[in-house]
Amino acid sequence: MFYSLANRPARSYQRPASQLVNNLALDRFLDDTLGxxxxxxxxxxxxxxxxxxxxxxxxxxxxxxxEQLDIGIEGDVVRVASKADAARSVKAAWRFPLEIDAAASSAKLENGVLTLQLGKKIPASKVIPLTIN
Known part of the structure; x- marks a missing residue:
């Protein structure tokens, strides 16, 4: 008994070219994040x-x-990067489960260790009770 693979047109396995080529936002994100x-x-x-x-x-x-470090907080993402004139290059980002409260956050640099205390922005419940008639 012999078995053969079913031949299918190649187009059924390929994504449209427009999806492959036109994804500049993803490319920029990956370049910024991963280098x-x-x-x-x-x-x-x-x-x-x-x-x-x-x-x-x-x-x-x-x-x-x-003076050589930039720290940015955007929603739930914290980015740390060195400036262009710094002695060495540092670029890192972290995503947290909750948004960061920039007003309740602080940064300290001592002996080559950067310590960030990032306040959590606790989401307030906006549930309005409804009475039953």
Whole structure:
């Protein structure tokens, strides 16, 4: 007994070319987040702790001063990057389960260790009770 594979047209296995070519937003996101593989370095070591009211993030950035670092908070994403004139390049991002309250957050740099205390923005319930008649 012999079995043969069913031949199907190749077009049934391919995505349309427009989906493959026209995805510039994804390309930009991956470039910003991961960097190019040729120039990629190991990510700086970091430790994240989840406390009741805040997240604590510690990251090693030896040789950098506070003026050479940029810290950005956008919703639930925290980005740390070194400026162009810094002695070394650092670029990292973290996504947290809850949004970060920038007003309740702080940053400290001591002996090459960046410590971020990131306040949690606890979502308020907007449920309105409805009485039954």
């Amino acid at each position: 190019s593989l040729a120039g990629a370095r190991s990510a700086p070591s970091a430790a994240v702790e989840d406390n009741e009211q805040a997240y604590s993030l510690q990251m090693d950035v030896p040789g950098l001063t506070r």
